[in-house]
Amino acid sequence: MGGTEHLTVRREGATLVLTLNRPEAKNALSISMLVGLYDGWIEADEDDGVRSIVLTGAGGAFCAGMDLKALAGQGMAGEHLRDRLKADPDLHWKAMLRHHRPRKPVIAAVEGYCVAGGTEILQGTDIRVAGESATFGLFEVRRGLFPIGGSTVRLQRQIPRTHALEMLLTGRPYSAREAADIGLVGHVVADGGALDKALEIAEQINACGPLAVEAVKASVYESAELTETDGLAAELKRGWPIFDTADAKEGARAFAEKRAPDYKRA
Structure with missing residues (x-):
């Protein structure tokens, strides 16, 4: 079973649980996290004993997106794995589910921040559960950036276009309830309960053919x-x-x- 310093992997029966594990940075993306994610998707694809995948985050957050300090030139955590990115220039897009779709169902269990790149990864998942205090949003335009993880294409296909454009063009935060109202997530549960609900759904899937x-x-x-x-x-x-x-x-x-x-x- 794989994993890196910023991505933990464990089995819950027939479910592979991938946990973004950089809580001190609200699970902002790092090279270690991206490599671990990619390896996790491949492990799930290749292991017939895995029937579903749950993606979640450690420390009360899902993912705060790109590491802006790294973008500003301060270096990205996990430099020792940079050769993996050089060997496969598309690896980071596969990790973020932009250029890869696992054949097993992927259930997102979101607590806390799920913004920018976090909301972009979310769009590559199949079923989504959020804690009451979770926050969503595509903040890129507020930083003069572009949500290049697929959001200008996918979001309008997953929620009504008027809501997609508002989220993309204002860069404002959305509460879990608002995200549910526009169809971005399917379940809102009490804080701390997203993982349990995601595992419950996974068990229902695992019982099927x-x-x-x-x-x-x-x-x-x-x-x-x-x-x-x-x-x-x-x-x-x-x-x-x-x-x-x-x-x-x-x-x-x-x-x-x-x-x-x-x-x-x-």
Whole structure:
């Protein structure tokens, strides 16, 4: 199991929990964090025992985005891993889920700050839970910067365009309740409860057929930009093969026998 000084990895049953772990900087991005994130996504993709992923942050924060001190020339934490970035110039975008989509469902458990790059990473996750006091926002324009992690493309596809433009152009903070109202997050829970709720959702996913879950996720994203006709055709290509799997037969048997299914990913 991987991990770095700023990204911890642990297993909770069939769930891989990735924790952004730089609390003294509100989990601002570092080279160590980006490398750890990338390795975590790949580990989840390659391990058939992992059925879901939870992404969270340590110390009561999710991610405060880019390290502005590093941007100002003061150096970014994790310089000893810079060779990983040189070997794969796209690694940081894959880590932030801009250029990589894990095939397993990703659930974000947000407490505290989830701003700038944190809100950009959030848009690459599938299901989102926030503590009551969580704060969201794309602050880049306030610093004369551009939210280049994908927000000008993705945000308007995930929430109504008028809300996306307001968030992008004002750079103001959003409360968890406001984020839920515009559809950026799906659940708001008591502070400190986001991880537990995310793990609860993960367990519900883990109890389902893994081949079916991954095919459903792939179909949703694959068809998002297609016409309805093309999307329905693509859905059949994804969906029909699932009915021929041993897991599909096991699901039907388990229902008939009134027991929990034992899926083998076959």
